[in-house]
Amino acid sequence: MPDFGSRLAAVLSDRGPLCLGIDAHPFLLAQWGLDDSPAGAREFGLAAVEAAAGRVGVVKPQVAFFERHGSAGYSALEDVLAAARESGLLVIADAKRGDIGSTVEAYGQAWLTPGSPLEADALTVVAYQGVGSLGEPLALAREHGKGLFVLAATSNPEAVATQTAVRSSGTTVAAGVVDEVAALTRGSALGSIGVVIGATVALDDYGVSPESLERIPVLAPGFGEQGARLSDLGRLFGSASGGVVANVGRGILRAGRAGLADALSAAAAEARAAA
């Protein structure tokens, strides 16, 4: 299996940067005429996958909206993950896992092992315990051609104080995470270990340069509902734009089940033109 970075680069080139966030918010389930139940979340997720296939290359199921339904929600998520991967979509499980190394290894096994019920192509992870704590999922990703996205500068305003704090090395926390992740990638091809940078943040404010992001994939949430515009993608990420996965959840899902395909096609075209 080719590594995640190569697969992602091919998808970005063929389909453009748009990623459909599969966020089964209760208000969206109601709007789509579905119950706020595991069956409703399952149907929502499968309909989102069906609309995404052929229109975008990447989907990002938000695990929390399945987890809130307990074990039946996880069963629904397993079906959605499998359907997405069978449709040829790259799947980023947004689970934001992190812990000491010996525990985070188990998270890696759950989401990155081929044949696991929760198998995804990539996983979002948290480096609050140090990028080095992620060594085991990193090794698993390398072994199985999977990817990781490490939170660096998140889209929510509450994160600014923590992520712009200056480390003893003199870089911000966000820039330090970017540098440590970038150091994991050799060669000029897009790496398999990337970062999460919100589209709502100004890179300068975090001491992050577009150049430092050029060889690593960047998962960028914050478009749509959180205020960033897809048409600004190139301005926001500059020379790193080619490796950006632009996530939109509510901003597209609000179109409803009937309007989803058209909303996706329009957003995909807008994102492609802006990259």
Ligand SMILES: O=c1ccn([C@@H]2O[C@H](COP(=O)(O)O)[C@@H](O)[C@H]2O)c(=O)[nH]1
């Ligand atoms: O910094 C971050 C990291 C993750 N997210 C997640 O992305 C989506 C955004 O959904 P929208 O509906 O398009 O706002 C959601 O799953 C978040 O948990 C983020 O927003 N910011």
